[in-house]
Structure formats: structure tokens, C-alpha cells
Amino acid sequence: SQELEQSPQSLIVQEGKNLTINCTSSKTLYGLYWYKQKYGEGLIFLMMLQKGGEEKSHEKITAKLDEKKQQSSLHITASQPSHAGIYLCGAIGEGSSNTGKLIFGQGTTLQVKP
Amino acid sequence: DTAVSQTPKYLVTQMGNDKSIKCEQNLGHDTMYWYKQDSKKFLKIMFSYNNKELIINETVPNRFSPKSPDKAHLNLHINSLELGDSAVYFCASSQVHEKLFFGSGTQLSVL
Numbered sequence: 216s217q218e219l220e221q222s223p224q225s226l227i228v229q230e231g232k233n234l235t236i237n238c239t240s241s242k243t244l245y246g247l248y249w250y251k252q253k254y255g256e257g258l259i260f261l262m263m264l265q266k267g268g269e270e271k272s273h274e275k276i277t278a279k280l281d282e283k284k285q286q287s288s289l290h291i292t293a294s295q296p297s298h299a300g301i302y303l304c305g306a307i308g309e310g311s312s313n314t315g316k317l318i319f320g321q322g323t324t325l326q327v328k329p
Numbered sequence: 330d331t332a333v334s335q336t337p338k339y340l341v342t343q344m345g346n347d348k349s350i351k352c353e354q355n356l357g358h359d360t361m362y363w364y365k366q367d368s369k370k371f372l373k374i375m376f377s378y379n380n381k382e383l384i385i386n387e388t389v390p391n392r393f394s395p396k397s398p399d400k401a402h403l404n405l406h407i408n409s410l411e412l413g414d415s416a417v418y419f420c421a422s423s424q425v426h427e428k429l430f431f432g433s434g435t436q437l438s439v440l
Contacts, residue, residue: 246426248429252370255434256434257419257431257434258372258419258421258429258431259431260428260429260430263428301370303370305429316377317374318373318374319371319372319373321369
């Protein structure tokens with residue numbers, strides 16, 4: 216079965232610093248989603264990547280999918296306290312393209328110190 | 330208006346009890362899901378319904394029974410609750426091939 220591994224598992228950065236979170240899949244990714252979760256809240260959709268080499272940005276967050284479609288990175292520029300939370304990557308599992316089932320990585324907890 | 334709403338937000342109960350969590354979406358999506366997030370924040374799918382029909386049923390104890398009265402609702406009933414059932418349960422909905430919209434979660438604590 217397909218698995219997603221995120222690194223690092225947790226991250227503490229000083230406000231204003233840049234950071235990167237990685238998501239590696241054991242199999243080819245057919246769609247890669249990035250979500251953010253704040254404590255006590257649901258998951259908020261950030262970005263979706265589908266094509267090898269694709270890159271998307273929203274405000275200070277950039278996500279990339281590598282050419283081989285097995286790894287994605289999420290980069291935050293000039294981090295702010297509002298970026299704190301748990302970042303999860305999710306992917307459509309192999310054989311699940313007709314169900315929309317997403318499998319998730321274990322999450323990366325980000326703390327941003329003012 | 331909340332797109333995916335689930336109730337209750339918190340549920341504290343004794344072992345052996347039966348409880349239900351309700352979920353409703355007003356997005357007109359055909360597919361709804363239940364996910365479980367454990368204490369390590371790992372999010373795992375439990376069930377998925379498409380137009381009231383069960384399409385995903387992961388390895389979940391049969392004490393868990395989803396029910397979809399219509400495509401806007403997917404409820405989760407849990408019988409004979411155990412300590413290990415303590416987790417945050419998320420409802421979600423989507424159109425197939427599109428992003429999932431999540432509810433805010435139900436924190437279940439079994440004592």
C-alpha cells in the first residue's frame with residue numbers, strides 16, 4: 216500500500232525565517248494535496264499539485280511536486296506566528312482515483328516564535 | 330454558513346456506551362468521508378460514501394457503523410466504546426477528483 220512520509224515531524228523557527236517541509240511517497244503520486252490544521256480545528260486546504268515539476272504559490276507559501284512525482288515540498292518564506300499549525304500532505308492512493316480517497320502523511324507540527 | 334458541520338465538537342463518555350456523531354455538508358458534494366486522527370496526529374480514512382452508497386470501508390471494527398440517510402449527511406455510530414476509540418474524528422466531503430472539505434472535528438474521549 217502507498218505511504219507518505221513527512222519530514223521533519225516538528226519544527227520550531229524564529230519569526231521571519233524560511234522553512235521547508237517535505238513529503239515523500241512510496242509510489243507515484245497522482246495528486247498531492249497540502250492541508251493545514253490549527254489546534255481544535257479542521258483541515259484547511261492549501262494547494263493541490265498534479266503534474267511533475269508543478270509549482271504553486273499562495274501568499275508566502277510555495278509547494279512543488281518533483282518531476283518523478285514522488286516527492287513534494289512546502290516552503291514558507293518569512294514565517295509568521297499565523298503560519299503555526301500542523302501541515303499535512305495527502306495523496307490519492309494508487310487504485311483510488313475513482314473514489315477520491317486520500318491517504319495522509321503523519322503531519323509536521325510548526326511553531327513560529329515571535 | 331459552515332460548509333461541513335459535525336456535531337458534537339466534544340464527546341466524553343464511559344467505556345461500553347454507544348454514541349453517534351453527525352455530519353452534514355451543504356456543498357452539494359456527492360462523496361462524504363469519515364477520518365480518524367490519533368494522538369500522534371496521523372489521519373486515516375475509515376469510510377466513504379458516494380450518493381449514499383458505501384464505497385470505502387477500511388479495516389475498521391464493526392462496532393463502527395456509518396449511515397447516510399441522504400447525500401448531504403453521513404453519521405457515524407459507535408457501539409460498545411473502548412478506550413482505544415479516543416481520537417478526533419473528522420467528516421469531509423468532496424466531488425471525486427477534487428479537494429476535500431473537512432469539518433472541524435469531534436474530539437471523542439472514552440473514560
